Amino acid sequence: MSTQTIDQDLSPGTAPAGDAELNSLDLLESEAIHIIREVVAEFERPALLFSGGKDSVLMLHLATKAFWPGKVPFPVLHVDTGHNFPEVIDFRDRTVERLGLRLEVGSVQEFIDSGELSERADGTRNPLQTVPLLDAIARNKFDAVFGGARRDEDKARAKERIVSLRDEFGQWDPRNQRPELWNLYNGRHTVGQHVRAFPISNWTELDVWRYIAREGIELPPLYYAHEREVYERDGMWRAVGPVSQPRPDEEVVIKQVRYRTVGDMSCTGAVASDATTVHDVVREVAASTLTERGATRADDRISEAAMEDRKKDGYF
Amino acid sequence: MSTITETPLDAAPLEQSTLFRFATAGSVDDGKSTLVGRLLHDSKAILADTLDAVTRTSADRGFGGENGSTQKIDLALLTDGLRAEREQGITIDVAYRYFATDRRSFILADCPGHIQYTKNTVTGASTADAVVVLIDARKGVLEQTRRHLSVLRLLRVPNVIVAVNKIDLTGFSEDVFRTIETDVQAVAAGIGLDDVVVIPVSALEGDNVVERSAHTPWYTGASLLELLETLPTTDELERGLEPFRFPVQLVVRPQGALAPELTLADDAGASFRDYRAYAGQVASGAVAVGDEITVLPSGRKASVVGIDFAGRTLEKAVAPQSVSLRLSEEIDIARGDVIAATGTFGEVSQDLYAELCWLSDKPLREGAKVLIKHGSKTVQGLIRAVTGKLELESFAYGQASGLGLNDIGTAQIRLASPVPIETYARHRRTGAFLVIDPQDGNTLAAGMVRDHPGDHEDERYAI
Numbered sequence A: 001m002s003t004q005t006i007d008q009d010l011s012p013g014t015a016p017a018g019d020a021e022l023n024s025l026d027l028l029e030s031e032a033i034h035i036i037r038e039v040v041a042e043f044e045r046p047a048l049l050f051s052g053g054k055d056s057v058l059m060l061h062l063a064t065k066a067f068w069p070g071k072v073p074f075p076v077l078h079v080d081t082g083h084n085f086p087e088v089i090d091f092r093d094r095t096v097e098r099l100g101l102r103l104e105v106g107s108v109q110e111f112i113d114s115g116e117l118s119e120r121a122d123g124t125r126n127p128l129q130t131v132p133l134l135d136a137i138a139r140n141k142f143d144a145v146f147g148g149a150r151r152d153e154d155k156a157r158a159k160e161r162i163v164s165l166r167d168e169f170g171q172w173d174p175r176n177q178r179p180e181l182w183n184l185y186n187g188r189h190t191v192g193q194h195v196r197a198f199p200i201s202n203w204t205e206l207d208v209w210r211y212i213a214r215e216g217i218e219l220p221p222l223y224y225a226h227e228r229e230v231y232e233r234d235g236m237w238r239a240v241g242p243v244s245q246p247r248p249d250e251e252v253v254i255k256q257v258r259y260r261t262v263g264d265m266s267c268t269g270a271v272a273s274d275a276t277t278v279h280d281v282v283r284e285v286a287a288s289t290l291t292e293r294g295a296t297r298a299d300d301r302i303s304e305a306a307m308e309d310r311k312k313d314g315y316f
Numbered sequence B: 001m002s003t004i005t006e007t008p009l010d011a012a013p014l015e016q017s018t019l020f021r022f023a024t025a026g027s028v029d030d031g032k033s034t035l036v037g038r039l040l041h042d043s044k045a046i047l048a049d050t051l052d053a054v055t056r057t058s059a060d061r062g063f064g065g066e067n068g069s070t071q072k073i074d075l076a077l078l079t080d081g082l083r084a085e086r087e088q089g090i091t092i093d094v095a096y097r098y099f100a101t102d103r104r105s106f107i108l109a110d111c112p113g114h115i116q117y118t119k120n121t122v123t124g125a126s127t128a129d130a131v132v133v134l135i136d137a138r139k140g141v142l143e144q145t146r147r148h149l150s151v152l153r154l155l156r157v158p159n160v161i162v163a164v165n166k167i168d169l170t171g172f173s174e175d176v177f178r179t180i181e182t183d184v185q186a187v188a189a190g191i192g193l194d195d196v197v198v199i200p201v202s203a204l205e206g207d208n209v210v211e212r213s214a215h216t217p218w219y220t221g222a223s224l225l226e227l228l229e230t231l232p233t234t235d236e237l238e239r240g241l242e243p244f245r246f247p248v249q250l251v252v253r254p255q256g257a258l259a260p261e262l263t264l265a266d267d268a269g270a271s272f273r274d275y276r277a278y279a280g281q282v283a284s285g286a287v288a289v290g291d292e293i294t295v296l297p298s299g300r301k302a303s304v305v306g307i308d309f310a311g312r313t314l315e316k317a318v319a320p321q322s323v324s325l326r327l328s329e330e331i332d333i334a335r336g337d338v339i340a341a342t343g344t345f346g347e348v349s350q351d352l353y354a355e356l357c358w359l360s361d362k363p364l365r366e367g368a369k370v371l372i373k374h375g376s377k378t379v380q381g382l383i384r385a386v387t388g389k390l391e392l393e394s395f396a397y398g399q400a401s402g403l404g405l406n407d408i409g410t411a412q413i414r415l416a417s418p419v420p421i422e423t424y425a426r427h428r429r430t431g432a433f434l435v436i437d438p439q440d441g442n443t444l445a446a447g448m449v450r451d452h453p454g455d456h457e458d459e460r461y462a463i
Helices: A003-009 A024-042 A054-067 A086-099 A108-113 A126-139 A205-215 A278-287 A292-296 A306-313 B032-042 B048-060 B075-079 B083-088 B117-125 B143-155 B174-191 B224-230 B234-238
Strands: A046-049 A076-080 A103-107 A144-146 A163-166 A194-197 A226-233 A236-239 A253-258 B018-025 B095-100 B104-110 B130-136 B159-165 B197-200 B245-252 B277-281 B286-288 B292-296 B300-309 B312-314 B316-318 B322-327 B338-341 B349-358 B369-374 B377-391 B396-398 B408-419 B432-436 B443-449
Touching: A024 A054, A024 A144, A024 A194, A024 A205, A024 B018, A024 B245, A024 B277, A024 B322, A046 A054, A054 A086, A054 A205, A076 A086, A076 A108, A076 A126, A086 A103, A103 A108, A103 A126, A108 A126, A126 A306, A205 A278, B018 B032, B018 B117, B018 B224, B032 B075, B032 B095, B032 B104, B032 B130, B032 B224, B048 B075, B104 B117, B104 B224, B117 B130, B117 B143, B117 B349, B130 B143, B130 B224, B143 B159, B143 B174, B143 B349, B159 B174, B159 B224, B174 B197, B197 B224, B286 B300, B300 B316, B369 B408
Parallel strands: A046 A076, A046 A144, A076 A103, A144 A194, B018 B104, B018 B130, B130 B159, B159 B197
Antiparallel strands: A163 A194, A226 A236, A226 A253, B095 B104, B245 B277, B245 B338, B277 B322, B286 B316, B292 B300, B292 B338, B300 B312, B300 B322, B349 B408, B349 B443, B369 B377, B369 B432, B377 B396, B377 B408, B432 B443
């Protein structure tokens, strides 16, 4: 094999030469790749939760690095609320196609149509994702599911292990977690149990954006400032769309906005922004005085412990 | 003095930002949550919406009231994560928190201080570059302090800091501080812990936490944050000192299943037809192209012909980089093997003598069958004997035939197959292992390999 070939044709990143000083992003990247490889080595049927959001896109990028020059050796799973941004679904499909991956979809809409789930009064579908997620895990016999969750996102996630055991019901028991020691991850589980693995647990939102900038990772266009019809509700800018309609007293305006998270359209808010490039976004995130979820996620406002309660039920 | 920046991007070139992991240890009333809250708050890691929520809850609980405190918020609320923790005012488990200054990104393992101290301290400290032990200035060195320091000594935490908290409640007394400092150093010397740094702080008022305090003119050392910004990391301390060790995680042999940019049909892809590399994370030391290596446990030798990282080739890799190695010989190497610098490894053994921190309610008994996870290898093990239990008061080993939750002891373990294992004293990363319950898969203990009693080190480690 020729060294030149590799250097010329394939240089996705700007990873340092070995003797260069490793910075914080290099260390986080190295840790994440180690975890991804451990899970792939120790489990029969891993899968990656992939929504097209920046954290799962980052995860997929790390996975391509972990197994290069081989392809990513596991399928991706999207739990589709049916209320997604079309730009994100388009991005999801293009990414799966580009990397030659298998896409499994768990559909909230199908569960609603069949009567197994019922629409909530507030129209939010994020909490409804748990049932299709667990169904897809069981149906595909996945024994390890990668997620792009980060501990800085939420106080409940701050408590979760990197490799986190879930019982037959997909439940997380925060009081009975295995100690996680050194960089030795224990993935032993019994039939019916599975683990959730969070290789980017230790990344912050700013780390994620700096890494996206450094690696030149493509994201759905929603993450960059664009003009959009929005209305204000609960202090958040909601996009006007088929599942997200203003009430009569809510005025629709055209604003320059971007998204810090891309989830369900019915509960994800946009932030006013002029950040049209990745470097603008890095600067904006670095200077922001609001947390990512506090700024843009209505479902986390349902109660003080919304995330914890969802996770105990099997959410990621 | 350190400066905290609100816009790290402009002020801090990322190239200079390193990662530092630290943990806290302290008992319930030492003010640990307040110290953590103060560090997060004063380093501007708490964003406005979180601060608003905490301010509201603090007001509900009567903070900022008439008791003369200058504190408007209950800093401890910043770290209470779970519903039960907020309801009961206790901390259930280790939480991880993040903040950054212009010099470093910090990962803080925020460990609960209640009675399960050993379990939580071991968990938080196993990955820590530093541990901050809290002492209440009014109480001085307690039994608990000795326990904490003993555990940190066992775990070989590279940097130990003792924060003498609530110094404001002693009227910022130098005498009080000097007495405690002397006591701490005496305990540290007694258990063989070097270079313990002692700092007077008030977590509540912020003295010497981020900024050096005008209230302690007699203290000329650094603030807690300044120390955390400047202490060396484990990797920095060990770089260049430890020989190369590389546990193989998996063999990368893509054959037809190449990354999408590569197809066997074109020139770029064709060169990967016979690609074979060994993926892993450098556990210690460094490796360069051309280095002679030995594969353990087989003992086969080869040289490194390539170091790959995601489409790039490197001349050299250092701990803790995750890379793939290509070797000069087609030798049989599998997950669980260790690639080591030739001539640096003494022997592989089926017998372990180890320190165990028992972390489970299920007690350890002699004759128990367990699983041992070391590096990327998991093997069966038999507990042949429990040879002692550490009395934390005296730091001496007493007789024992078993270990219970939070006990630390020594045991002899027979392994089902030979494993390239080294002492924790020499290799913090390669001398550690997990003890796992083969039935339910739970982690039972943190293990640290010791020399066999009576062994002469030089006989075990051929140079």
